[in-house]
Structures are given as C-alpha cells and as structure tokens.
Amino acid sequence: MDQQDDKPSGQGRKPITARELAQLIGVSQSAVSRAFTPGASVSPKMRERILTFARELDYQPNAIASMLSKRRTNIVGIVVSDMENPFYPALIERLSRELQKIGLQSLMFNVTKGSNIEDQLMALRQYNVDAVVIVSATILSAATLDWATENRTAVLVNRTIPDSKLTSVCCHNSEGASAIADHFYELGHKRVAYVAGLAHTSTNMERQGAFITRIAELGLTLAANLDGTEYSYESGYNSALAIAAKGSVDAIFFANDILAAGGLDALRDEAGLRVPEDIAVAGFDDIAMASWPHYSLTTFRQPINQIVAATVKIIRTGSAQPGRPAKTHLISGELKVRKSTIGTALT
Amino acid sequence: MDQQDDKPSGQGRKPITARELAQLIGVSQSAVSRAFTPGASVSPKMRERILTFARELDYQPNAIASMLSKRRTNIVGIVVSDMENPFYPALIERLSRELQKIGLQSLMFNVTKGSNIEDQLMALRQYNVDAVVIVSATILSAATLDWATENRTAVLVNRTIPDSKLTSVCCHNSEGASAIADHFYELGHKRVAYVAGLAHTSTNMERQGAFITRIAELGLTLAANLDGTEYSYESGYNSALAIAAKGSVDAIFFANDILAAGGLDALRDEAGLRVPEDIAVAGFDDIAMASWPHYSLTTFRQPINQIVAATVKIIRTGSAQPGRPAKTHLISGELKVRKSTIGTALT
DNA sequence: TTGAAAGCGATACCAT
DNA sequence: ATGGTATCGCTTTCAA
Numbered sequence A, B: 001m002d003q004q005d006d007k008p009s010g011q012g013r014k015p016i017t018a019r020e021l022a023q024l025i026g027v028s029q030s031a032v033s034r035a036f037t038p039g040a041s042v043s044p045k046m047r048e049r050i051l052t053f054a055r056e057l058d059y060q061p062n063a064i065a066s067m068l069s070k071r072r073t074n075i076v077g078i079v080v081s082d083m084e085n086p087f088y089p090a091l092i093e094r095l096s097r098e099l100q101k102i103g104l105q106s107l108m109f110n111v112t113k114g115s116n117i118e119d120q121l122m123a124l125r126q127y128n129v130d131a132v133v134i135v136s137a138t139i140l141s142a143a144t145l146d147w148a149t150e151n152r153t154a155v156l157v158n159r160t161i162p163d164s165k166l167t168s169v170c171c172h173n174s175e176g177a178s179a180i181a182d183h184f185y186e187l188g189h190k191r192v193a194y195v196a197g198l199a200h201t202s203t204n205m206e207r208q209g210a211f212i213t214r215i216a217e218l219g220l221t222l223a224a225n226l227d228g229t230e231y232s233y234e235s236g237y238n239s240a241l242a243i244a245a246k247g248s249v250d251a252i253f254f255a256n257d258i259l260a261a262g263g264l265d266a267l268r269d270e271a272g273l274r275v276p277e278d279i280a281v282a283g284f285d286d287i288a289m290a291s292w293p294h295y296s297l298t299t300f301r302q303p304i305n306q307i308v309a310a311t312v313k314i315i316r317t318g319s320a321q322p323g324r325p326a327k328t329h330l331i332s333g334e335l336k337v338r339k340s341t342i343g344t345a346l347t
Numbered sequence C: 001t002t003g004a005a006a007g008c009g010a011t012a013c014c015a016t
Numbered sequence D: 001a002t003g004g005t006a007t008c009g010c011t012t013t014c015a016a
Helices: A018-025 A029-035 A044-057 A063-070 A087-101 A117-126 A142-148 A173-186 A202-218 A233-246 A257-270 A304-317 B018-025 B029-035 B044-057 B063-070 B087-101 B117-126 B142-148 B173-186 B202-218 B233-246 B257-270 B304-317
Strands: A075-080 A105-110 A131-134 A153-157 A167-171 A191-198 A221-228 A251-254 A280-285 A298-301 A328-331 A334-336 B075-080 B105-110 B131-134 B153-157 B167-171 B191-195 B221-226 B251-254 B280-285 B298-301 B328-331 B334-336
Touching (some): A018 A029, A018 A044, A063 B063, A075 A087, A075 A117, A087 A105, A087 B105, A105 A117, A105 B087, A117 A142, A131 A304, A167 A173, A167 A304, A173 A251, A173 A298, A173 A334, A191 A202, A191 A233, A191 A257, A221 A233, A233 A257, A251 A257, A257 A280, B018 B044, B029 B044, B075 B087, B075 B117, B087 B105, B087 B304, B117 B142, B153 B304, B167 B173, B167 B304, B173 B202, B173 B251, B173 B298, B173 B334, B191 B202, B191 B233, B202 B221, B221 B233, B257 B280
Parallel strands (some): A075 A105, A131 A153, A167 A328, A191 A221, A280 A298, B075 B105, B153 B167, B167 B328, B191 B221, B191 B251, B251 B280, B280 B298
Antiparallel strands (some): A105 B105, B298 B334
C-alpha cells in the first residue's frame, strides 16, 4: 500500500528552462521555442545565437511541456504479451527502431492474462500516446481494444479481430499455409498433419483453415489435426510424439517455428525418426533459429521488415485513425525450403 | 449531440477535462484532482460523488499534464540493444511487468551501434524519465552514460562500467564461472576451453577471468581460449568446430547459452562428437532453450526474478540517485547441471 | 474539507 | 522576423 510517499530527495539540479535561457540571452521566450522548431520563422543568425547559448548552458526543451501544449506525445504505445516466441522480440525491436528514426518513442505495455487487462491498459489511455500498436497474441476482446484505443490511431500487427474496427497488418497466413501444403504435395507426401498453436488466435485459425482446405484440394489425407493450447517448444514436442505414436504420417505442418523446433527434436531424439527421410517438418515465421544448421527448418517466412515498414507507414500517414475505414494489410511472405523437408541443403 | 467538429484530421473526440467535469458536477476543479489523488484531503462522499460522475462521463486524468505539474513522469527509460539473445527479452519483459505493478511504465530506447548514440539517447533526457535502466551490452562509454542519465536515478543491469558512477545489478559472474570450473574438475576433465562472447563486455571479462583463474588453481589445462566478437549461435558454432579440429579438449565453457547452443550443435552434428561422452559443454544464463531436451545444457542460471526485484527496489527506494554512492549489487546464481556435462538426467 | 489562483514549461496566435 | 500572452490540464499552496 505504499505509494508515492518518497520525496524526490536527491533528484539533482533542475534543468534550465526556455524562459531562463531567453532572459540570459536577452530575447523572448518565443524565440527560443522557434529556434528549436524546424521550419519556424526565425532568422538564421537568431537561431544560431540561441542554439549556441543553449548548447553552452545545456538547455534542452522539456518534452513533457511540449506534449501538453502540442497535444502530441510522439510516443507510440506497444501492447505486447507473448515475448516467449522470439518472433515478437525481433518484431518489436525492429519496430521501435524504425519509430525512433522518425522521432517516435515506444512505450511498452505488457499485458498478462493473469490480471485485469483493462486496468493494465488504463495507462495506455492516460498517457495520450499518438498511436497504439497491438502485437499481442493474447486474447483482447474487440470491446477492450476499442476502449483502449478510443480516438487514436491503432494498428493490430500479426492478428486480426473480426468485430473490431481496427486496421491490421498481417502476414498472408493463408497463402503461407497453402504454400506449405503445396510443398508437401510436390514432395509426394500423402498423409500430413497439422499442429495448432493457441487455438483461437487469428494466426492459428487462418493457417489451419487454409492448410486443411488446400490439403483437401490436393487430395492429401489429413492424418492428424492436433489442437494446441500454446505456441511453445514443449507443446510442439508433445504433439510430435503423439503423432509419431500413431504412425503413418509423412509430413507435419506446425503452426509456428517454436512448435516445429520442439517437434523436430522430439521426432529425432525421442521418436528416433529421421527428418526429413522418415517424416518432413515445416513451420511458420522463419525466426533466427529456423536457419540454424541443427534445425534447418523449412518454414514460411514472415518478412518482418515489410511488416514493420507497413505499420510505420500507417502511423506516419495517419491512416488507421478513428474516422477512416479499417483495412487489413496483407504482407506476402516467402517459403524458405530447408533440410527439414528436403534432404539436401538448398540455400 | 456529438459530432467530430473541431479538428480537421479526425483525431477523434477530445476527452473531457477535470475543469469541465468539475463544472458539470458543480464542484471545484481542485476537488476533482483530489478525488483522484490517493490520500488527499477530501471527504469520502465528495470523492465518491466525483468518481461516480467521472466513470459516467468517462473522465480520466491527463497524465501528461500531471507529469508537468508534478515534475514526475512515472516512466522508466530502458536502454536496450542486444535483443538477439533471448536472455534480454525475458529480462525486459519481467522488468516492465514488475514496474507496471507499481505504476511505472517503460519507455524503450533501442541503441544500435550504427548511428550516433548520443543522438539516440537525446530523447532519454528530454522525456524526463524518472529513472533509467541500462540493459545494453553494447559499448556505451562512461561519459555517454553519465550524460544520458545526468541527474536521474540510473541502474546498469548485467554489466558494470569501471569509470562510471552508476549503480549496477549483476549476476555474480565470477562465482558462476568458478562453479563451472569446479564442475569440470569434479567430472575429472583435464583439458578445458573457454569461448568468449563480445570480448570487452564486463560479463565476458568477468566470466573469462574467473574461469581461467579457477582452472589454474585446480591444476587444469586451458587447452583453448577463443576470443569472440559476438554472443551468437554462429559464433559458438564456429568456435566449437575450431576446438574440435584441434582435438584433445575435454570440456568447453561458453560465455553464454546461445554460444553454447551453437557449439553443442556443431560438436554433435558436424564434428560427430558425443556430448558429454566425448566432450562436455556448459553455458551461462539458463535461457529457456537450455532446458529443452535437445540441448539439456548445463549452465549457470541467472536468477532473472531476483535481478529484476533488486532493480525495481533500487528504483523505488531512490537509491542510485545522483548524490548517493554507486553500489554494485551482486546477485547469486545457481549451477544447473544437465545432460551436456552428465550423461544422465539429474533434474 | 473546500475553492480560488499561481505555477509547471512549452506552443501558437496575436500584434508589431 | 520578433515579442507579448493566452492556453494546455493538472497539482499545489493559501485562504476561507
């Protein structure tokens, strides 16, 4: 129950303000403000003079005050939940880096299924972030999301929500799943299996749906279709063992690379099968691990750079604002064929 | 009643302010502020009334304005660079989660060696964050750090900097490295090797130094001591191959788990050695992957929870403020013995 | 306890 | 181009 009782005891020297700087130089405070505003109407020599003094006196504009008057924070809120999957840290790092390049900072909001999500997202509203990016696979209801992102630019990344009016950027999941199906077909596999991730996530449903559809079109047999409760190594591991126990499956498509990694290890180390000779394995995402020699995992690559670029563009141009119609931006991925489906190196 | 009248770009309805709410209720604006301030002097029924109206009218205090007047942001800046290593995302997620629990948000600063680091950290100063946590392995000079964190509480996590006056929280690296050495000794290994990470980082130097020292004390031979340029799977992979090529090494200590994972795969898959029968392998960190059945890596576990707890405590209590003397908080770790050094499962 | 008013440190709209 | 000045929305004295 102890809260903000501590005084800012040793918070150090208070930084100089624009007003003080102005007085020291003998100009108006407005001038100082303009000197720091690109494209403002100041004479070059005035600006020069002010900037010189500023440097000398170690003045820097207070961003908080600026936010208040501009009613613009230059902060993007990033709602995150599933940091276990290396795909997300990689995505978030790139995203925050690209945002930084255009002067935007990233405020991270970790949502955990444990506690009340609305409470956790309360701050998201109060901080008046300019935009919100949701990269969380965790189930946030359309209602919660609309509430949290009310009146601001918001982008869903790597997921869609049917009833929400939010713009989203997604890898073309169904295209990817179909490509995997085609790949299995071309390799001559007859009996294939799907191993799900977190069942009701949009990524899982799209991949599963497209894969099963395509399998049927190609006349292949869906020998197993395992429901999953999470995108984890363990889950992939156990699912693979279950499939191996049943036997007579030629190829498995795991909903993502982490699952596939677990599956691959289980098949080789515990089931004693050879991959891909006895059974082929494919994943989805193309995380760093997928290209490690040990795994050399065939997977459908999500182009993080393009996903990030699209997201940043949406934020920059202010599409995805409350008024605008929601759009789903589908980013095309790319099948990366590696040894887990083909015995010899290709790349 | 409501239409999007004022702003052109459709930024949405402006939220209601404390002043407006106060007028609607017929109380003073100060009262509204107090109602939202824990422990302020308001009568319970006044507070109740205001909070009820607030809920109804969807009022929430504007955090930016609050920051400006309180001169306190409730934001912690987290300086990050090395997200490739899963240890860091895990650490950062825990950290931001714990901070959230005490009402602090996390602003992420990604520093990349490419561009000018001072430019990248400029925002860190302007945003007036309450505290700064540096979890970046990237080389920030003491001068840069002092500049960036001037006048605010700052904590280095998982690294130390000799000439800086910053408080730091670190796993007991030398203890861990010694423990690995002892472990190798107890297993009867005679000729051991060290594979470095990023050479001049404090983590690497401490681990390397302690390992080599202990090895000497135990009378073991340092058969190889490979300099590294990065903490990566590839680097570990190649280093392991180099060691395998030289031959006659009983055990390898890799500076962290990612290196060890690469090394393990290289030894098994490419050098055709059995681990641990032909050669034992140990890492450092205990990332999730280390406990995967395939790797089952003996490693020295960094207790993320304790590291985070210590960091949060430092921030909460305001030790690590400019005035206070810098302290280095050493967190004890724990040796996790797994199959990469012992043929049978222990845990 | 409550209300009025003075900041907090910038921006932006006026005049000049 | 420059200087005044009214915001921005909240916190915090200071009186009542």
